Amino acid sequence: MLAIFGLEWxxxxxxxxxxxxxxxxxxWFFKKMxxxxEKKPKYKEEDE
Structure with a gap:
């Protein structure tokens, strides 16, 4: 069959x-994160 770079199709x-x-x-994971x-209050902005 099609053998491209020595690998079978x-x-x-x-x-x-x-x-x-x-x-x-x-x-999906990034959506969950x-x-x-968004639910948590943002403390990061205050730290910077």
């Missing part, structure tokens, strides 16, 4: 899926 499929999933997880930081 299904390895590329797995890599693409993995990268996409990790990217989605990061977005944003929600948490």
């Amino acid at each position: 299904y390895w590329w499929l797995l890599i693409i899926l993995g990268v996409g999933f990790i990217g989605w997880l990061k977005l 944003k929600e948490k930081s």
Whole structure:
């Protein structure tokens, strides 16, 4: 089948899926962190 850089096509499929999933997880995680930081009173601005 398609052998690009010595990897089989299904390895590329797995890599693409993995990268996409990790990217989605990061977005979800940052959304959660944003929600948490918005709820908390901001002390950081006072410290600086």
